[in-house]
Amino acid sequence: MTYYLVFDIGGTSTRCALVTQRGECLALASSADPGNPLAGGTDRMVAAVAKAALTALEVGRVAADGIGGFLMAVAGGTEAALEAAHARLRGLGITGRRLDNPGGDGLAAFAAGTWRPTGYALVAGTGAVGMRVENGTPAAVSDGLGWLLGDGGSGFWIGRQAVRAAIGDLRGECRPTALTRLVLGRLDELTGRKLSLAPRPQAAGGLLAAVYEMPPANLGRFAPLVFELPDDQTAQSILAQAGRALADTLRTLVVESAPPVLVLAGGVLANHPELGAEAQGVLDEMAGEVEVSVARDGLVGAAVLALRAAGTQVGPAEFRRVQTSLARLRGPTATPSPSSGQASSRPRRAEKSAPAESEES
């Protein structure tokens, strides 16, 4: 039996699965270490990858020299960072060849939502990126520029808008919003800084100063608050703008020749697929009735890409096997589990942190 190690490396967690050549996932390791080299630097990414790999091998009881290959799906990874991570795995005595992922986390997200080889992925998690995939390889990419330059409609982007709205409210520039109180509460959780709502101009100044003292990526932690207020006009306006930004990201990718297959992925879209409705409308208008799926776990895509890179055909049956075996490892709170008769040998799980699918992931 040949085994593969596959990685889903995001802004707030690093996860690794041990998968067989048939697509059966045998072990899952997950930690809250940010692996995204743009967020935490290459050294932290390399350390998180090594830790996740060793844990998956230990949990799956597979020797380091029994691995046939490894594949990484990483948001914003440079070739240098990827090569450093692969070098560390080799340094740990993990055998096998590097299986190239030609499309980063965008391609993995697409492959996590459908076995089809051609269509579109729209990903909004900590960051946001769109991709047109043709025959299993990326044909065009849109946005994915990271928090400083782009990521319109991402968790970072939504969180930043929430903070802006709170400052605008406190200054009396914008309409009052229930976000303000929630934003100050989250700031307290993140930084221990308690700001009183009154006097309001001082609260605005204090919030502004506190945000600049945090790591910028923390702005994404304010995003979930916006989804808590279905009756708040400001919160709903932020979500509408986010949906529009995501639709813009998809729009530049659409061509007539590709079938209207759309995968929505990333923590924000997986938890709130309604945010992709406007993007779906764009595709519907330009290319006809859309087949939409929601990809809740980028590791499924990483496994699918690894199998394909290693020469295994992945059709609906293999896709479903990857999906259900991983869902079983994730546990009862995740996507619907398969009937127990399909259980494979030795499914094991080593979750070391918050749920794998948090709103911020």
Next chain:
Amino acid sequence: MTYYLVFDIGGTSTRCALVTQRGECLALASSADPGNPLAGGTDRMVAAVAKAALTALEVGRVAADGIGGFLMAVAGGTEAALEAAHARLRGLGITGRRLDNPGGDGLAAFAAGTWRPTGYALVAGTGAVGMRVENGTPAAVSDGLGWLLGDGGSGFWIGRQAVRAAIGDLRGECRPTALTRLVLGRLDELTGRKLSLAPRPQAAGGLLAAVYEMPPANLGRFAPLVFELPDDQTAQSILAQAGRALADTLRTLVVESAPPVLVLAGGVLANHPELGAEAQGVLDEMAGEVEVSVARDGLVGAAVLALRAAGTQVGPAEFRRVQTSLARLRGPTATPSPSSGQASSRPRRAEKSAPAESEES
């Protein structure tokens, strides 16, 4: 004779003038130390202020205990940062009372452009802020949220758009633009990283990675490139968007009761007042024919505010005296100098760096 020390503390320079109670500026000290506490931290601001103050005293040959008061105009300054700077001045034996600036750099910008007590300031330099001023005090503020949260239409914002456009061009997502070559050239100047235009996807990835390795504030250094390309559609589109963002910032401030007096200020608007045309149109439409002036030196405003805080009436004559005496200290490249007959005693100047009015200041 009573003397005052007044400071204009921006994202890329810290400047100090020694001014008499009549409004005559006797000495100017300028350094390239960023004094903006959001950009460089409180410690750097305090050090830059102390250095500028000592230089101004030395050049003006006034003893530390001869100062009646000091006033600071600072972009994004918290009360804590301001108090730290004032404490350092007292620690250096500089006497005099703290003269409060009730409106930060926005109010100083307004007072740098007109002696009138009521109207609007629109500032775009490294950052961007709008302010409605009534009877010499700020009545409403818009934007000024810094590079991470806002500053629409600022130098930072324009520079970021330039980099985005270059990446989009290199990826083949956006139309080709002459900005791309200029952006790669500026990147080389800033970081020593030479990126070849081909292969283009690698250049896009290299540019993206390099931007995340720079201090974010460096994005503002790409802004001047956009103004170099009057025939480039992408560059002109960025400037049009910047003008629109600045108009939006002004729009939320306009009330019928205030006269349509508009001061355009900050390095970007002072060098390119045409970027304020759309904002001027907003005011014109809402409040009637606009009296526009361009404030090229925030120190004029800091001096005006100091004189007023110390009890001196500042009308057209006093305003002109501050303006012309400072212009003389800045030297022949600055705003039109007064006739030589108006020369005061001991005008001296200690410029230690780049011109005080750079595009990025």
